[in-house]
Amino acid sequence: MHALSDNLILNTDSYKSSHFWQYPPGTQFVSSYVESRGGDYPNIVFFGLQMFIKDYLLKPVTAAMLDEAEVILNAHGVPFNRPGWQYIVDTHGGYLPLHIQAMPEGMVTEPSQVMMQIVNTDPNCYWLTSYLETMILRAAWYGTTVATRSHACKQLIARYLKETGADLSGLDFKLHDFGARGVSSFESAAIAGLAHLVNFKGTDTLSAVLAAKRYYNESGMPAYSIPAAEHSTITAWGREREADAYQNMLNQFIGKDKLVAVVSDSYDLWQALDLWGSRFKRQIVESGGRLVVRPDSGDPVEVVLKTVQKLEQHFGAESVNGYRLLHPAVRVIQGDGVNINSIGQILENLKQHGYSADNLAFGMGAGLLQKLDRDTLKFAMKASAICISDSWQDVYKDPVTDPGKQSKRGRLALVRDDAGRLQTIREQDLGERENLLRSVYRNGELLIDETLSEVRSRAV
Template sequence: MNEFSGPSGASAIFSNPILNTDSYKASHYLQYPPEASAMFSYIESRGGRYDRTLFFGLQMLIKQYLCSPITAPMIDEAKAFFSAHGEPFNEAGWRHIVERHRGYLPVRIRAVPEGSVVPTHNVLVTVECDDPEVFWLASYLETMLLRVWYPVTVATQSWHLRKTIREYLLKTSDDVTQLPFKLHDFGARGVSSAESAAIGGAAHLVSFMGSDTVLGVVAANHYYNESMAAFSVPAAEHSTITAWGRERETDAYRNMIAKFARPGAIVSVVSDSYDLFAALKVWGTELKQAVLDSGATLVIRPDSGDPRSIVLQTLRALDGSFGSVLNSKGRRVLNNVRVIQGDGVNPDSLEAILAAMDRAGFAADNIVFGMGGALLQQINRDTQRFAMKCSAIRLGDTWHDVSKDPVTDSTKRSMKGRLTLLINRRTGEYRTATLPLAPDRDARADGSDWDDAMETVFDSGKLLVDVSLSEIRARAHAHEG
């Protein structure tokens, strides 16, 4: 029987930061030059689907994993695990952290402010450890810290989708204020874990305020100091319609109006459990007066078929029964009803639907999108090609540049030196620079127009920046106009 039996309870699996790493990291303290005394690493997006990234999510990771101290029982658990697992274990180094630093990791983390939109190929986060006894921590934390790729990538995709939707609102609508509610998070059931739902769901909320991913809203509230980060409305699912039986489908719809439709309310009803076109006819005849009398906005949800053609057919049917008005852009806005498309929505289909609506003369007001797997799950670390690399090491008292430059793939070339990100205060341009400056000193370079764009967010167990989601949203959308 192995000496290591594992922690008890699922939640305990994630409670030991020493185990929140890759197996081979445990042996790396023996592989560095013996005179190594400090290390510096950085995180960047090396390109990918989007040319700019919206930085978000580091605060969640730091609060969850780095603000509590390492304890002696954690060291004992990790020692037993790695011994049984086939890896060496630096017990002396971890004991040093407990005895010298009261269990708090002696690392300094700097980052661009969350909500910053930064071109790829720039440093976003730096990690430095200058305690000679545990300098290797700057690399040991890679596994945990690099997972920031996930919230950054979700936030980046949502930010770009917001731009797309905004362009169509500006072109076809008189009301751009509806933008924050135009892309609803349907992703909770399609992700790999509850933690993914929380992290990815929170990241989406940098750009939007509609979500059915409860854990994402809870995470945004908890980690980013919000009272309520997003909102939802009563909505039917197939079971609440089909439970009535096909012969009573109209009664199921009538029940939705009776229970939830009030003046100013929004009620969403999936309407393709059997025959979408027959349901649209019922909505436009037998149930039309009930919808009008309620004072609510009825949102019809088709959930099958080709998204672009189904949306257009639904809009035309609703226009024929409820009518529409022309706005100042010459586009039709439906009376009393809207459509939510949540099936088959991804960045490409979303834009295709909006373009088709525009060509058909319908304003973007008429539709809300729900996105599930494509929002929170159909991305990976290579979507934006995230990497964390060591870029400098101190040998004795002297810092030396470190980098990789594989002849077989120049795109994997890493940066060298102790890095920071500069911003030009006149143009807003970013650039990565190597500066022989202390982390929190003025980092102006090439004259007075360049300032350091990074800030120290964590130092030796202390969270130094605790930003709210509202601040992040303001930063992310400051230049929308």
């Protein structure tokens, strides 16, 4: 997916190029780890490493890359470790002599637990571990943060479905990804959109579908969408022909077991709802399909409730475990102003007025894929151990001005304690316990190649 440069040497921060001269004499190995130090969510879903490895680490560094990097970095004002990279080309065929361990993707973890551990496998390449920090952190924080936010939304929606008497059969389609246009690039849309698909199966981010097939071995269709109107396809008919626009949507798309979503606030949402419930009611109900109404402006907490109430007036509702559920021919999707806070407020308001959460689905755009950063979960990659002259010793930071940035020490492992909770320990203390950090990459080879289905099975 990367198009600007295929040169891995240049996929780093500029200052990293000077670090090969900064380690103690006799350094042979540097071991670093990745963790979330806290942030907005107590449960974290790890995701995205396999995509990164396939895209960046399975192709060798070449002599041409060295030539390009040398010219650019020297002109840029930083030194270039030509002998070190030449050694990798000559001795390892250009493949990086690294060992990467990581927890299984899709696994639900907690802040302050080790997620990944990286160490060089050739003592002549001690400088390589930290050189990759820039790209390794990107591989970890972005997909993980989106998967985590999506997972938190799923847990919230599931809670309200249960509390309002609904089953969870439709949960996978309750949060639809509208975010492709709100991110910074096609690659961002693919990474973040696929992270959302760890938890849900509804998306309009087509690049995420492509990424699932390319990077996570999905032979079938990993996610779905439905025909849907946008404001341009409704307003193109003109205000005086709004009803004709709606009629066209029904004629083109509704039918037995078919769904169509129609944005209905182009002019007057309440008049539009009256149209759906009068002029078009018979066609909708007799079609055997479903109209999904999208109210797309105003206070979502108030507008969603009133939309459901108006649809109930026109189409009726049944009581399911004490909460009202609209006629099967109509549902609502809210796609404006949606975030994890507004989802909770909207569903709570429906609940307080006696409506099932199953009346509603959500679409989320930039709030799902873009309105987050590395600090949302306080991601960091830090060196924790170094081997100098055949002797391993701890490496750590412990800033007096910010105890929250204290880093871990030693070679690490991840286990479950007797109560089943995750615990980061020193590798030397592992004993007979299973290390949940699995070897996923070594010296140019991907060691674990999973499907999205396998990843999804863990994100519960």
